[in-house]
Every structure is written in C-alpha cells, then in structure tokens.
Amino acid sequence: MDPVAGLLDPRARGAFILRSLLSGPWSIRIEDEAPLTLVAVVRGTAYVDVGTATTEIMPGDVAVVRGPRPYTVAGSAGTAPQVAIGPDQVCRPIAGVVGARPMGPLGLRSWGNDPDGATMLLTGTYHSPAEISRSLLAALPDLLVLRPGEWDSWLIDHLIHEVDRDASGQDVVLDRLLDLVLITAVRTWLARPDAHPPRWYTAQDDPIVGAALTCIHARPGQAWTVASLAAQARCSRAALARRFTELVGVPPMTYLTEWRLSCAADMLTRSDATLEAIARDVGYASPFALSAAFKRVRGVSPRTLRSGAASRAGRL
Template identity: 55%
Template sequence: MDALAGLLEGPRARGAFMIRACFDPPWAVRVEDRAPLTVMLMVRGDAWITPDTGPPLRLRAGDLAIARGPDPYTCADDPATPPQALILPGAECSYPDGRPLQGSMDLGVRTWGDRLGGSTVMLIGTYLMQGEISGRLLDALPPLLSLPGDVWECPLTSLLMEEIVRDEPGQEVVLDRLLDLLVIAALRAWFSRPEAAAPAWYGALADPVVGRVLRLLQDDPAHPWTVASLAAKAGVSRAALARRFSELVGEPPMTYLTGWRLALAADRLRASDATLDSIARQVGYGSAFALSSAFKRVYGVSPQEHRARAADDAPLVGARP
C-alpha cells in the first residue's frame, strides 16, 4: 500500500453523502458540516466557493474542487449572494435562521436544489468519517484546491451522473467506491502539478531505495523492523539508508514507522471494537502497555480516551437534507 492509497485504505467511504445539486441563479449554500473532505465536480454552469479565510475560487464546467475540513465555506453563483440554505454536521440541512428545510428542496433520488433543469449542476461527495491514517495526506492539502477542466479531464463524470440517481440494492456501496476512485484520480492529478507542493514522503515514493523502504513499512508495520533489516532489503548500508531516508522524507526511518504505527492504531481504535492488546499486536507493539505509552506521548491522550472521543464525534451518517 503506498502513502496515497493510505487516504482511503482503512477508513474508506462508508455511507458517504453524495448528491446532485441543481440551481438557477441566484443561489447560495453555506456549508458548516465539519466534514474532513468534500469533492465538488462542476457538470454545468459556474459556481464560486468562498472560504471564511482566503480568496474565493471560481469553478466552471469540468472543474473539480476539494475542500479540506473542518473550516466552513459558502458555495454560490456569486460571492455576494446571501445563503439560502445551511448544511450542518451529519448532512442535516436548514434555512439560515435555523428552521429545518424538511425536504422542500428535494428533487428526486439524491438530487437537490431549485429545479431538475437548473442552469448549474454540481456533483458533491462528502466523507463524513474521521480517520488518522489519512491525516498525513490531508495535512498536505490546502484548505481548498481546484483542478481546472482544461488541464485535467475527470474520467468518471458520466458514470457518476448515471449512478447518483439510481435507487437500486447496494447503490450506496457503488457510490462510495466511485467517490473513492474520484478522489484518488483527483489527488494523483493534483500532486503532479508544480503548485501542489507535494509532501516529502510523496516524492520519496519514486526513489528506488527510499520508496521500497516506505512500502515495506506501510505494508507490514507489525514486522520488527530495524534500520539494518530495512537496509538489507533495500540493498544499501545502514548509514546510506538513514541518510537518504532522512533527506527525502524529513525524518529517520524508525521515527516514520512509529508515526505510521500510531496512525494505524488510532484509526483502528476509532473504527473497530478490537481490544487494545489486539490492536497493539496488529501494528507492531508487543503489548497494550507499550502501545498506550507511545500513543499518549504522541497524541496527548490515552487510547481509551481517543476511542471515547471518536464515539462522541461520530457523525449521523443516516441524515440527509
């Protein structure tokens, strides 16, 4: 598993919020859902995404934008248009004054807005989960990024348009996987652009020595790795590996491995009921005590506290506008 796949491996989309939005100007929607990641794909017309801090971003047909949570933003036909609806955590929807919309903007299966033939059509996919595995990648993204249609053609637009309005058994799972594919394709395209400022580990994956070591660590974190054993696998000396890994990744191999193991543990605490001892063995710690000590040192809370907080913060994935 490479580090880009780490965004979606583990806490993949599960019951993600996906919708086709159809509007006629003037329109504006205020988004305060605190979702970790939202993808917006323009199918027809134009839109502006205006974060609370930073300049507005214009989207034209064929453009794609990704908003990294939890900061709020407004999506509208024009930055000056006042919001007509408010999106809250759990995909709940209300008027700006707090009154529930109660389906007044529903236009059919996963379709929402003014009218089906609206001059603006946007496909929106929102991840409602939190996951520590994806933290390294999400931290590398700006709060708002875009891929213009003239430099990147989305390979999934027509399929998404067909599938998003289907109401068949298993359809939610189909849409979850399509959203995963859309995000992976978009992030690959984004990180290939010079303005993306990709994180050090992303570029290091292409290195014949460090890239191999990164994949070894990511694929088998429970193995009792040492710098010596990693160097032997990579066919270099310990000193050469330590120097090259630190230069390209920004930290020593064992420091990276510790961070990866703890990220895995944090996500498994959030996503499963497995015992702490079981999770410790899965991620390379010899005991629950060893994992707990390392976890608290890095995260500032015990594994049990982390799991309890995750349960308290869990979104209401069944809610829909």
Template identity: 55%
Template sequence: MDALSGLLDGPRARGAFLLRMAMEPPWSVRIEDRAPLCVMTVARGGAWVVPEDGDPVRLRPGDVAVARGPAPYAVADLPSTPPHAWILPGEVCRTADGHDLADVMALGVRTWGNRPDGRDVVLVGTYLLDGAVGRRLLDALPPLLVLPAREWESPLLPLLAEEIVRDEPGQEAVLDRLLDLLLISVLRTWFARRGEAAPAWYRAFADPVVGRAMRLLQNNPAHRWTVAGLAAEAGVSRAALARRFGELVGEPPMAYLTGWRLALAADLLLEPDTTLGAVARRVGYGSPFALSAAFKRVRGVSPQEHRVGAVRAE
C-alpha cells in the same frame, strides 16, 4: 499501502455523503458541516466556491474542487449572492432563521436543490469522518484546491453523475468506491503538477531507495523493523538509508514507522468490538500497555480517550 491510499483506508471510505445539487440562480449554500474533506465537480452550468479566507474560485463543467475542513465556505452562483441555506454537522440543512430545508428542497434520489432542471448542477461527495491515517495528507492540502477540466480528464466524472442518482442494492458501496477513485486521481494529478512544492514525504515515494523503505514499513507495520534490517531490504547500508531517509522525508525511519503505526492504531480503535490487544498486535506493539504508552506519549490522549472522543464526534 501508500500515503494516498492511507487517506481512504478505514472509516473515511465508508458511508460518505453524496449529493446531486440542482440549482436555478440566484442561489448560495453555506457549508459549516466541519467535514474533513469534500469533493465537488460541476456537471452543468457553473458555480463559485467562496472560502472563508481567500479569493472566490470559479468552477466550470468538468472542474474538480477539493475543500479541506473544518473551515466553512460557500458554494454559489455568484460570489456576491447571500446564503439561503446552511449545511451543518449531521447533514442538517436550515435557513438562517432555523427552518429545516432537507425535505423542502429534496428532488429525488440523492438530489437536492431549488429546481429539478436548474441551470447549475454540482456533484458533491463528502468524507464525514476524520481519520488519523490521512492526517499527514490532509495537512499537506490547502483549504481549497481546484483541478481545471482542461488539465485533467477522467471517465469517472460522467460515471459518478450516472451512479449518484441510482437507487439499487449496494449503491452506497458503489458510490464510496467511485468517490475514492475520483479523489485519488485528482490528488495524484495535483501533486504531480506541484513538483518540488509537493510535500517531502510524497516526493520521497519516487526515490528508489527511500520509496522502497517507506512501502516496506507501510505494508508490514507489525514487523520488528530496525534501521539495519530495513536498509538490507532496501539494498543499501544502514548509514546511507538513515541519511537519505532523513533528507527526503524529514524524519528518521523509525520515527516515521512510529507515526504510521499509531495512525493505523487510531483508525483500528474505531472499529466495533476491536480490542486494544488486537490492535497492538496488528500494528507491531508487543502488548496493550506498550501501545497505550506510545499512543499517549505521541498523541496526548489514551487509546480509550481517543475512542470515546471519536464516538462523541459522530
């Protein structure tokens, strides 16, 4: 598993909210759902994404935008169009005076808007749950990134447009996987375009020594790793690995491993009926007490408090 895969591992990749939005101008939707991540692509016509802070961005057919929450933003036919609908947490859709619009604007299977044959069609996929494994990646993203169609082409977009309106057994799982693939493809392309501006931990994966060490840690977090053992696996000396890892990643190998273990633990704790002891074994801690102590020291809350807080947030 690498850092991009880590974003989509666990609860974030299950039960994502997908919608085909069909609109006839003028239209504007204010997004205040506090979701950690939303992917949008224009299937027909066009749209503007208006961030809370920053300049509006025009989306044309085939362009893909990724909005990082929880900051609100608007999607509209023009930046100047005032919102007529507000999307709130829990998939609630209302007017400014509180009238429910969920049923009023329902147009069929996963389709919503003010007109079935509207000029503008936007496909929306939203990750509703914020998971710890992807926090490193989420923190590396701007509030809004756009990948123009002229710089990126993928067969996933027409496939998503086709599948999003189907109502068949297992369709939710199909759409989750399509959204995952779309997001990974977009982010890989976007990071590659950024070059030296990409986060250090992402660039480090390309290094033959540090990249191998990072994959070893991520693929087997329960192993009793030492810097010496990791260096032997990577084929370099302990001092060489420690120096190069720190230079490229920005932290020592064991600190990176601790962060990865606790990120995995944070996600595993959200799985139903999972015990603290089972989580400790899976992420490389010798006892529930050891995991609890590390979790509280690094994350500021106990595993139980983390679990309760996540349930309340859903």
C-alpha cells in the same frame, strides 16, 4: 501496507450524495465538519471559498475540499451566505439575509431553490474520518480543483446518472462511484508537476531512503532500528539518518513512530480488532505501550479515538 494504496483506499459508507439545483443569487455556508467533500459542476458556475483559497469552478470541474473547517460555495464571488449546512446535513437560514429564495428538497437526492435552476452541482461527502485514510487527509491541500482534460470526468456523468435511480443496493453503487471519483482525482493530482505531495512520497524514489521507507511501510511491526534500516538500504547509519532527515523532514525513528500510529489510528476506526492485536501489528509490546505513545503524540487515547469514530458513525 503500501502507503500509496492507503492514499487511494477511501471507503464511503452511506456517503451523502446530493444534486443541488440553484438560481442566483445563492450562497451556502458548509459547516458539517466532514473530513472530505467533492463538488462537481454539471452546469453553470460556482465559487468555492475555503478561507485560504477561493476558486471558480465550471462545468466538468471537480473541487476536492478538505475539512473539517467550514467553507462557502456561491454563485458569485462575495455573495453573502444565505443558509448554513451543519452536522447531519441540517440546513438553517442565516439571520439577517433578505430576499433569498428558500432552499429545500426538490426530489430524489435533489435540493436547492429552483428545480429549473441555471446551476447544477453534484456533491459527495465523506461523513467520517474512518472513511478516509489519515495519510490522504494529511497529504491533500485545503482545496484541490481538477479541470476537464486532465482527468477522467466521465465518472461524474456516471455518478449523475446513478443519482437519479432508486434501485436496490443503490447506496452501495453510489458509494463505490464516489470512491472512484476520489481515487482518480488524487492520482491525477499526484501526477501534476506543481503538486506538493507529502515528502515521503517523493523520497521513495531515492535509492537509500526509498529502501528504508519500503521496510517501514511493509513491516511496521518489526523492531526496526537505524542500524537495521541502514543494513537494508546498504549504507551506513550516519548516511541513512542524514539523507532520511533531509528528504523526509524527520529522522527515521520519528517517522517510524508516526507511521505506526497512523496505521494504528486507521485500524482503530476502520476495524474491530482488539487494542492488543493492533499494538502487536504495529510494533508495540503491549496495549499500554501503544496507548502511552498515542497519548504522547496524538493527545488522545486509542479508546477515545475509537469511541469518537463510533459515535460519529452512530449519528448517520
């Protein structure tokens, strides 16, 4: 598996896509526990506060918010939230807030407090971690904002156009458009000079470490050792171990274990392959060996991870 392709392989499944029409003052607390959400401003302005960062977004901007922690979207900085959006997109008013205009449905895939509101947002939410690779979720910052001129914002215009339609297969069209917006956003972010992608991503350019990473990523099921990886990289074991740890941040065998378990986690939540087949594909001799490694590193069993993903999908 190409890890960069894994980063750029979202698979929305009935994603929550909504147009919000709002007049101020307004502020919304998002507590839906979703792994990833995109918020685009069509008109007006908004402030996104994820706790660790607050950013103003304007027309043409897209904010990528990594969950599952709560965040706030408001018309002006410091406005107290008036409603909270919980799991399954259930909206509830926040007690103690006075003078707020009621929010509710305003037509097909539209919601807010004023059908003629000065602010229009377009929100696309991935419900489940199964729709997003763990490599991507681990790589992204809490809040990523792209401005007009640095990315292909015409995709948002296309998405807005499709949100208004109710044709056959429309949910699939919206899912794929949302995926394209996210793929374009991530590619743009990775190309930024100020981006902080995962260390393995930049280490791929190193001739020694890059060769070892290519082997691990392409064939996680092979019985790799430091010696065999060093042979592929045409260097000594000591040189590989030292340079790999320096550039990636962990020793080669630790990274191999992490990569195998990441691959297994994606297979558990995105396929119906048996645990035995998954164990074999990622380099474990038996399902028991995979389960033991999973519990030791991830703190849960593979079956628990899979059943949790299935439970979340069943609620959608």
